Each structure stands twice: as C-alpha cells, then as structure tokens.
Amino acid sequence: MQFAVIKTGGKQYVVEPGKKLKVEKLPIEEGKDFSFEEVLLVAGEGENETKIGQPLVPGAVVSAKVLRHARAKKITNLRYHSKTRHRRKKGHRQHFTEVEITKIDN
Numbered sequence: 001m002q003f004a005v006i007k008t009g010g011k012q013y014v015v016e017p018g019k020k021l022k023v024e025k026l027p028i029e030e031g032k033d034f035s036f037e038e039v040l041l042v043a044g045e046g047e048n049e050t051k052i053g054q055p056l057v058p059g060a061v062v063s064a065k066v067l068r069h070a071r072a073k074k075i076t077n078l079r080y081h082s083k084t085r086h087r088r089k090k091g092h093r094q095h096f097t098e099v100e101i102t103k104i105d106n
C-alpha cells in the first residue's frame with residue numbers, strides 16, 4: 001500500500017490513490033487535474049521505499065482531480081451571559097474543495 005502525507009491549507013493529510021478528501025477551498029475549476037507539491041512523506045510497499053522530507057520530499061508530487069466545490073454544514077456558536085439578558089448567536093459555513101487522489105509520484 002502506497003501512501004503520502006501532504007500539506008495544504010495549513011493542515012496535513014494522509015492520502016493514498018483513490019481516496020477522496022475535503023480540503024480548504026482551492027482556486028481550481030471542477031473537473032480539472034492538479035498536483036500537490038508540498039509532500040512531507042512518501043511510503044511505498046517495502047520498508048526501503050519510505051522517504052521522509054526535511055521538511056519536503058524533493059521531486060515528490062501527489063496528483064489529484066477536483067470533484068466539487070461546496071460549503072460544509074452550518075456551525076452555530078451561542079454565547080449567553082446570565083442576569084444581563086445578553087445572548088448572541090453566530091453561524092458559519094466553511095467553503096471546501098473535494099478532491100480525489102489519482103497518483104503518487106516520488
């Protein structure tokens with residue numbers, strides 16, 4: 001099983017070919033292919049095929065395809081102060097991009 005650790009949107013993800021994941025919104029159209037260049041680790045079938053970056057693995061690229069752009073479920077934040085009749089309700093929906101990993105090149 002081949003997998004890699006990539007960094008995008010300030011977060012790190014463990015990915016493998018065929019895996020779908022939701023990442024921070026990317027400025028790429030739906031259906032287009034693109035690649036993640038910030039690869040922190042690539043692991044292959046055997047123990048000798050593991051490459052750990054310092055901080056990035058040189059020449060490693062993870063290819064992906066954009067499936068869709070959407071917004072996540074609403075998150076509500078309620079604040080309440082007793083005895084002062086103070087209530088505040090906020091809502092937030094985060095934008096995300098769903099991608100499918102197609103290939104890992106090291």
